[in-house]
Amino acid sequence: MSIKVPVIMYHSVGRNNPDWIWNHLITPVNVFEAQIKFLSKRVFNSINLQELYVYMKYNNKISDNPIVLTFDDGYLDNWVYAFPILKKYGMKGTIFVNPEFVDPIDKCRLNLDDVWNGKCEEKDLFSKGFLSWHEMRKMEESGIIDIQSHSMSHTWYFTGDEIVDFHHPGNDQFPWLFWNAHPERKSFYLNENQETFVPYGTPIYKNGRSLGIKRYFEDTGLSRHLTTFVKNQEDDFFTCKDWKNALFQQVNIYKSENKLNDRYETDEEQEERFRYELFKSKALLEDKLNKKIDFLCWAGGAFNNKALSIANEAGYLSSTLFYNDSERKNSFGDDPSEINRTGCVSEFNWHNNFISYTEPRYFMANIKYFCGDKIYLWVIRLYKIKYFAKFIIKKLLKRGEMR
Known part of the structure; x- marks a missing residue:
C-alpha cells in the first residue's frame, strides 16, 4: 500500500498584526510550536520536496510517517521564529521565495536562537518584513531549510x-x-x-x-x-x-x-513576462544560494497552460498544482510533477470572521483527513462545533457583563 504524504502550507509564523490585510496568513508562534511539538511526539518525520519527488516517481524508500512542511512568501518571521522552532524539534521545512521581495540588508537579524542563548530578550526581536539572502544562506547551510521558487513578483x-x-x-x-x-x-x-x-x-x-x-x-x-x-x-x-x-x-x-x-498584452508580451517570472526567479535563487532550484509554488495558486509549459521548459521538476484535492495523496503512482497541499488550519473562521485559534489535535485531524481517513471529517466538525460554542458563550458572557 502506497504511503500518503501530507504537504502542509504555512505562510507567516509570528505575532498578530491586525492592521495587515492578510493577517489571517499568520500562524501565531505558540500555535506553530504546539503543532510542531505534536508532530515530533507523534514521530512524524519531515522530508523535503526532493525526497517527496523521488518517492512519488520511483517509489524510493522514505521515512516512516513522512510529512512536508512548506512556507510561502519568504517572510522574515520564518527566520526569526519558524526556523529555530523546527530546529528545536528536529523538523525541517521548505520556504518558497519571491526574489523581488528579498530584503537587501546584508546581515542576519536576531531570532529565537539568540533569545534562548541569552543574547537578547524576545521583545528585541523584529519580525515584520522579508528574508535577506544572508538569512536564507544560513538556514540552507543548517540542512533544516530548503529554499525554492515562488515565482519572481507575486503580484x-x-x-x-x-x-x-x-x-x-x-x-x-x-x-x-x-x-x-x-x-x-x-x-x-x-x-x-x-x-x-x-x-x-x-x-x-x-x-x-x-x-x-x-x-x-x-x-x-x-x-x-x-x-x-x-x-x-x-x-x-x-x-x-x-x-x-x-x-x-x-x-x-x-x-x-x-x-x-x-x-x-500580446501573446508574445505575456510569454516574455511569464519567462521573467519563472526563469529569472529560478536563476537568481540558484546564483544567490549556490544551489539547484527544482520546485515551484504558484503564487496564490494561479497559473494557466502557458505558465505550466514555461515552468516545464525552465526545468522545474514539480509544482504546487493542487490544494485539498481528495484524489491526490502525494503517493507513488500519483504524477510526481503535481504537489497537493493542505492548510495548516491554525485558526477557525466562520464567514470570514475569526472564531478561534486551533489546537494540535485539530491540526492532526486535518492531516488524517487529507490522507484519506474519512472518519476525521467528523472529528473536524466536532472541533468546529466546540470552537463555535465557546465563541458564542464568550460573547454572551461579555454581553451580560456590559449590562
Missing part, C-alpha cells in the same frame, strides 16, 4: 476595463498597486506606509494574479484625468459620501470626449 495586474475602485486615503486592499509602482520598495511594504506611491484617484480595474491572466493596460490619459481632478478638489473630498460617484462621473466625461487608448 496582481489589471485584467479588464471594469473599474472596481479608486485609490483613496486608507485604502489597504490593493498593496500590489504600490509594489508595481515602486518594485524596489516591495520588501519594505510591511514596515512603511506606501499609500502615496500611487496618486489618489487612480482607477483600480478588475485584476488577477500575475501568472494566471492576460494583462490589461489601462488608458493612462484617463488615470491622469482622474488624479488631476482629485488634486483640484478640497482636502476633504474623500470624506464626502459620494466621492466615488463623482469619480465615476469623471470617467464618463472622459470617455465621452476621448477614445480610450487601452489594450491587452
